[in-house]
Amino acid sequence: MKVSVFNWAELSESERDTVLQRPAMVEDESIRQAVRDIIADVQANGDAALRELTCRFDRVDIDRFEVTSEEIDAAKSLLTKPDRRALKTAIANVRTFHAAQSSDDIDVTTTPGVRCERLTRPMETVGLYVPAGTAPLPSAAIMMAVPAQIAGCTNTVLCAPPRSDGTVDPAILYVARRTGVTRVFRVGGAQAIAAMAYGTESIPRVSKIFGPGNAFVAEAKSQVSADPNGAAQDLPAGPSEVLVIADESARAEVVAADLLSQAEHGEDSQVVLLCTSSELIEAVQTELQTQLEALPRSAIAAEAMTNSRLVRVASIDEAIAVSNRYAPEHLIINTRDARSLLPAITNAGSVFLGPWTPESLGDYCSGTNHVLPTYGFARNYSGLGVEQFQKFVTVQEASESGLRALGPIAQTLATLENLDAHERAVRVRLESL
């Protein structure tokens, strides 16, 4: 495996675009059609469709989709004490960081007698999807359920695929129990998304669906969110990615490990290194080879590395400019005085500062959310937070004197826009004063 190396200064603008290009996302009409069929089936046949689809895709016959409270309680005994402690610590840190995100209500008098407010309201019913494809992802459950709980959602529904014996991964159940998830269902894939968007006999309908997943899950979220009678979705899907900025103070072994920890996510993952030192780039190349061989998921990581680039930059300032242009999901700044670079970072999902902050900390337990905008969406989307489980309601209340003062302004503007009934709604009130 040889990763491409480029020198930024020697590239033309269009070559630079190419170097920073993401791998194209597969547009597969067969996936689209399969998902359309699954959604239509679940809408028409409810639980019966879920049962049949679960037999087909998960190879297990499920009679009762809801995981019982007893089963959730029993999950604890199936985990080791260190695993439980790790999950509890992660939950605690994510809770601490997200608790600081609560929005204060706004209450402003904009004109004497005209009071304007903004109130925060939780979404009532939300759906969390926790995949368990190559491995169960209890960390994903933490990253969604904790902000839902802090937001104050009344009903938090969680779906996770059943294992071959029909049970759900105990770490996911343990997290659900400790984070206020209301109900858990053993159903996965596009059928789980369809069930939460439209409801079935056993699965309640939700107004917004969160969570990662494979191409079928992502397509299902996209389809139900395009339907006004479906459910909203969290973030646009895309392959995971990391960009590392390193200067000569960084250790090659660490830089290579950081690049590979992203590459093992999937064959479509992308990793980019921006480095001021040619020597370090060479050393990283060697380390990548060595470390890759030792990885159980080396085939996936090796494939992902073919999408990846090592780029020589002239300065750290140039690295920051390139990074902002790329807008990475994860940005590791492994340089001297990394914190001083922070004010210049405009586009990034989450930033990992200094030599002692691997991405894994944020993926699991530093406290920040690991659901982040990828594929360049960091330019115009935020990672998951409490706000995405809430919405704002604005309020205005005019007194008689407030309407006397501001009503004529509204009348003038309504007239300017030829909206006579808008003007009249003010006039019928003013005339009675």
Added chain:
Amino acid sequence: MKVSVFNWAELSESERDTVLQRPAMVEDESIRQAVRDIIADVQANGDAALRELTCRFDRVDIDRFEVTSEEIDAAKSLLTKPDRRALKTAIANVRTFHAAQSSDDIDVTTTPGVRCERLTRPMETVGLYVPAGTAPLPSAAIMMAVPAQIAGCTNTVLCAPPRSDGTVDPAILYVARRTGVTRVFRVGGAQAIAAMAYGTESIPRVSKIFGPGNAFVAEAKSQVSADPNGAAQDLPAGPSEVLVIADESARAEVVAADLLSQAEHGEDSQVVLLCTSSELIEAVQTELQTQLEALPRSAIAAEAMTNSRLVRVASIDEAIAVSNRYAPEHLIINTRDARSLLPAITNAGSVFLGPWTPESLGDYCSGTNHVLPTYGFARNYSGLGVEQFQKFVTVQEASESGLRALGPIAQTLATLENLDAHERAVRVRLESL
């Protein structure tokens, strides 16, 4: 014109669903295809396509799309003093309310030695679309440009359709000048959305597009936002709507005027009255007829009224429950002690409290934003605010001791999820300590 009247208590659950059903949004494949063609044309041919499309749709030949600074400055002299004063007052109130929306940065130590932050960053380049179909909408320019300015967007691009003489409505230009809009272009319709999403020789590419518009504009926003290389959009489109809750203290003339001020927006607008008094419902029916005849836009309003419902409810509590189920874009509470009902309101875009607060105040100048979630999206979307022009970047920084404390937790969870390279990225650091 006779508006349907229902008694909530006498309806079955499925009849209740029907009464609260929105008019179906037209799914018109011919619009979709026309918009696809326009977008492809603008992507391929840039300004030349814009010129040709503007000739075709706006019947004017535009040579230079950018509105000059001199032209923007001259707009002031084309407006009356009262119009200028009204626009200035609206801008000032919207600014006052939106200035209160700035998010504080978060800085939390979740574990000793592990510092987590959330920083706010403006979107760099945003596009505002201001339609001018049946009438120019300078108020829409205010509602988008003021939060963009408060958010700190570096480049705010505004597009508005040219009039038959090639100029842009002076009220829109006057607002642009006073709200920090960077550049203004005379181009409208789906072609304006395509130009902002992909860029042309004269129009810069933006990362997110805001603004109302007709079916072509809405479809274009939807298409470019589905393309990862396009631009994000603000809110899903839908027809405007109001729900009025009234008790016997409300005046029929006022209630009717409020219903009609929404109905005049478009034939697909929907208005709903929830009222505890049969007498008031009858009086409102009569008033609707009288006031409708006097409206210049009576044809539009009369058509919209056929989508509309007057509903008798048993109590104000029942009215609140029905309103939350409907999730109206605008909610007027014209009752005794309206403020006491506010805590029970869970789903609404914006609320207008008491007898002296017509929707027109919020549409123009109370200070709240008039870009609001319609069509039931108030369940899971907020109206426009400063946040939609910003994104959050999270940051974490571990010290050596922070990594010693929290690294093993990340290692345990990575192992639980079978992500060995994630574990290794921690280990290579811990081993060097």
